[in-house]
Amino acid sequence: MGTLPETKIDYSVHPRVNSTDPIPPRPRPSEPAHVIRSxxxxxxxxxxxxxxxxxxxxxxxxxxxxxxxxxxxxxxxxxxxxxxxxxxxxxxxxxxxxxxxxxxxxxxxxxxxxxxxxxxxxxxxxxxxxxxxxxxxxxxxxxxGLRYGNAFSELKSKNVATFETKVRFEGDDVIVSGEKFYTTGALLSHFVPIVGVDETGQGHLVFAERDAPGLTVTNNWSSFGQRTTASGSVKIDEVRLPRVRALTVTSFDHPTVGGPVSQIIQSAIDAGIARGTIEDTIAFIKTYSRPWIDSGKETAGEDLFTIAAVGDLKIRLHAAEALLEIAGRAIDAARANTTLETVSEATIKTGESKVLTTEIAILAANKLFELAGTRSTLAEHNLDRHWRNARVHTLHDPVRWKFFHVGNYYLNGVHPPRHAWN
Known part of the structure; x- marks a missing residue:
């Protein structure tokens, strides 16, 4: 943590998000990826x-x-x-x-x-x-070592689970047409899996090469947070692929861990944002911050209120991380023995973790500036990226609904809904 280096950047080598920099499809790796064993x-x-x-x-x-x-x-x-x-x-x-x-x-x-x-x-x-x-x-x-991006969400649809992208089958081929946004990873991927529906409303996940004819990935992600995810847009114009590339999605029609798996990754990102923010907060207080005049202390790190606030952040972080692990174990249990009860337990535990990781990510980002002081807002440190990242990423799946589903499960025995956002 510290001031940003004054580095001269060659933008032809390091392309930028939301720019007209040419970004060709990524070449396939020359060697297979390492396979982890434990x-x-x-x-x-x-x-x-x-x-x-x-x-x-x-x-x-x-x-x-x-x-x-x-x-x-x-x-x-x-x-x-x-x-x-x-x-x-x-x-x-x-x-x-x-x-x-x-x-x-x-x-x-x-x-x-x-x-x-x-x-x-x-x-x-x-x-x-x-x-x-x-x-x-x-x-x-x-x-x-090939990377999958995504072409799931749509900017103009009624809600996140409504898809206007169409899939049709002709002999041994599948043809896809539509428009997508929030396509995190697509720009820098090798394959872009596309969510679309056929004439019966059945959902499919269709795997297209990043450079498939008719597929256009646009580098137009302009959010103030999570800036370098390149979560721009994808246009799909009669993209024709082998039929085997169309995976029929039925995992939300019956109890599976599909939803909790998607959600625990989101929760883990927020936990990481919180941890990184708290680490930078502590480093800044130790290095740059001044003690408040009324504290009577020589350093900012000796301020009693600052010490207590950092303690509170760490406790909340550790609680969120503990529940994140509990959620992961619940998903493992539901995979090993998949029933309505085990899947609901995994979904609820993951939802609980999402609440805590969201809260600590945003709290930590706010507390950074309160505890580190005015100089922490200077552009040379770019610490506002923590708040911007926390604020944007935690919008993915609103925790107000997590509270509801968790409460409804414990109070009324109502199993949570099954979809990728729960």
């Missing part, structure tokens, strides 16, 4: 990568630099295939471990962590809904 190895690799990703996080945010080199290293590390089942050559780590990995990366750079979210959720969907042929194909791509 939960402990996954965490060790995440910690090692996080140390490097943290170094340029503030600069990338300030300049809007897309993390291209970082993503290549990240996906080649094996962390993008950690939930591929063992039966298909993957690590199949615990979802508690997966959440820990994402929170470690998010503490260093939450934008990089968010780009992973849809890829891992797609891998889980393949496990739940794919045919044997599709599992061999899509898991194989993930293990090889």
């Amino acid at each position: 939960d402990a190895e996954a965490i060790e690799i995440a910690e090692r990568l996080a140390e490097r990703f943290k170094l340029g996080a503030a600069l990338r945010d300030r300049e809007g630099l897309l993390p291209i080199a970082e993503l290549d290293e990240y996906s080649q590390s094996g962390l993008w295939s950690i939930n591929v089942p063992k039966a298909y050559g993957g690590p199949e780590v615990s979802y508690a471990t997966l959440a820990k990995v994402i929170s470690i990366i998010a503490a260093a750079d939450p934008a990089i962590a968010q780009i992973t979210q849809n890829h891992l959720a797609i891998v889980a969907t393949v496990d739940l809904d794919g045919t044997e042929e599709q599992k061999q194909l899509f898991f194989g791509w993930a293990l090889a």
